[in-house]
Amino acid sequence: MALEIIPLGGTGEIGKNLNLLRCNGQALIVDCGVSFPGEDLPGVDLVVPDPEYLLAVREEIQGILLTHGHEDHVGALPYLLPRLGELPLYGTPLTLALIEQKLRERRIPATLHPVKPAVPFQVGKFGVEPIRVTHSIPDCVGYAIRTDEGIVVFTGDFKFDHTPVDGERTDFNHLARLGDEGVLLLLSDCTNAERPGWTPSESTVSDAYYTLFANARGRILITTFASNIHRLQQAIDMAQLYGRKVAVLGRRMEQNVEIAWQKGYLRIEPSTLISAKQLDDYPHERILVLTTGSQGEPLSALSQIAADEYPRLKIAPGDTVILSATPIPGNESLVWRTVNRLIRLGAKVYHDGIAPVHVSGHASQEELKLMISLLKPRYLAPIHGEPRHQAAYFELARQMGYTDDRMFLLENGSVLRIENGKAELGEKVPAGRLLIEEGVEGGVPEAIIRDRRHIAQEGILIALITVRAQTGDLIDDPQFILRGFEWQNEIQPELARAAVQETLGKMTPAEISDWDNIREELTMVLRRFCRKHLSRRPMVVVVVTEV
Structure with a gap:
């Protein structure tokens, strides 16, 4: 079976990093992070990768490698582990300590395996070597993963900081040794690929x-x-x-x-x-x-x-x-x-717009080129970045002599297949998102978010209709509750009531006896009324009460 690299989060975007590596019937997950919702996701607390494809290949997965303790690399574990079942987690001591606290709070069992930079270990058929890198949190590593096809390197988040706060510098010797041995594929952080020069310490x-x-x-x-x-x-x-x-x-x-x-x-x-x-x-x-x-x-x-x-x-x-x-x-x-x-x-x-109170934790252009020079990979695939960052990374690689057939533009769900040394893109797999809201089991459906955005932008109209059970006749005038907008004059509610009464008057006894039919017809009538008279498209909810 060919080697497959499948990003399921964090590629073509910033956040919720999750990558799957498959080879010869076994698989590894690298990182399992969250992203944070913008204003387009009202009510949502966190966004995590959809585990649909992971569940489809669950029997192959041997464990999860964690590069460091930032939320966009470990924050999804409390939400995905209960679905995937207990899997061994591999990471440096600080990374595991941070995630252990989260899992303990939710009473999620986990088997934690501390790793040390430059000390190889085995996960299933895969040989794994943690590589010391520098970032904005201690105990960061990349991973070199030995597969039947060759060595695959995930850089994790990195920059080349020569004066790190904790004194733990990037292991250049380890990177160079891997480069001399021969790296098949480099999957690199590219967040700062548009920034010239070097990222400050x-x-x-x-x-x-x-x-x-x-x-x-x-x-x-x-x-x-x-x-x-x-x-x-x-x-x-x-x-x-x-x-x-x-x-x-x-x-x-x-x-x-x-x-x-x-x-x-x-x-x-x-x-x-x-x-x-x-x-x-x-x-x-x-x-x-x-x-x-x-x-x-x-x-x-x-x-x-x-x-x-x-x-x-x-x-x-x-x-x-x-x-x-x-x-x-x-x-x-x-x-x-x-x-x-x-x-x-x-x-x-x-803030950093007026004082140098923040520096990035990600490599700029010269550091990205140095990583390529050290590892000398046959193939390149930038991850952890938006399309503009990936494009900038490709331009750097072209300057270093890489041709387009050795570089691959991945997005979430892409499948990069390498077999007998030849790399190509395969058919995509499902790679959506799961919207997490505290107290909501299983995540929030996208349809609910669309409804929330609709209500926020256009408002909601609730029509209260009371009919006689035997005849379907209106017992009282329809009542309307408006939220997010209001009638523009006193005539409009009367016209709306007239539209409801006219619609009910045209319905046959059989149609009136079907409440679902009444709700559907009146919803369409009131939507048309709002578009015509109010120039709005509110959500319309019809409540029918039978007495």
Whole structure:
């Protein structure tokens, strides 16, 4: 059987990364992440890859390899593992510790296998070698997977950071050895393929923090992703340098800080940490608050603070707020709403548009080219990026002498088949999305989301119809409830009632006795009425009551 690479999430898009590798009757999953909904998905909490195809090949799957602990690479595990059944999870200690907490909360059993960079291990027929890479969280790895067809390398999220916060640099020797041995296929992060040059080191954020801490006279609040341990470390280092106590707000960030501290990935003096209840025990100039809410999430601690609804912390003039993250596409309006609210409350707000308080964790053009040079793969397929990023990556590869027959544009559901050294695209497989809403079993159907968008844009009209059981005659005038719009004059509701009465008057006794028929006919009549008289297309719901 040929080697098949099948991205089921995160390719042609940002987020919900999940890739499937199949060869000779066995398969491996690489990463299992979520993405976060934009305003086009009202009410949805998370988006995860649809497991339909995974269920179809479930008996082949030997385990799940995790590259690092960010949500877009591990966040879907609590939602997909119960459907797939227990599968062994492989990852570095911090990655497994972060996911173990999530699984324990939901009482999901899991077998966890810690891995070490450069120490090979076996999963079924596959030989796997974790490769140390640098990103914005400790304990990141890529994977070299040995198959019957050759070596496949997944870079994971990476950049070449020569001065990482934790001192753990990319293992260039390992990459070079693999390149000398011969790599069949490179599946590379391409998120920053449009950016020339090199991505700055994560440690450069400390320089910006140093200046802002030196000039701040009130409390400092820093928000970033809860899993960005390197960023949190730099903030804590500055707090300790300037004699500030550190409070952590937001459940997920509290958990991550505790896990990273206990596992030795965060260095904190015990006397530095205080609880939210202790914030008023210290002068404002001695407080640093680390908080969730970098994406403007409505229920996050920072959003509640910005809305002046957080009971333990009220923004005061002189407070400094640092947004040490960039908005995920689709979240921009939520982020800027939070920023504007904070400014109205008197805070000074800094973001990467006006101060260097954030650097990307992804490789820019020169780093992407260096990865190709080190591994010297026969074939290239960029993942973890949108089509524009993939196109930019191909252009870089062409500059390095790669021809189009050695590069493959993949999207979710694509099947890249390699057999006897020859690669080609096969027939696509199902690769949709599952919309997760707390309290809704099995996900939210797309039809429900369409209804929500329809109601949000056009409103809803509910018609209450009361008829006599024996004859079907109207007992009372139809009543209308409007939400999201209103009648434009007093005549329109009367015209709508007349349209309903006329429709019922034309129906035969047999038609009137069929309630489903009444609802269907009146729904069409009221839709036409709204288009003609109101220039709207509201959702129409007809409620028939028989007495």
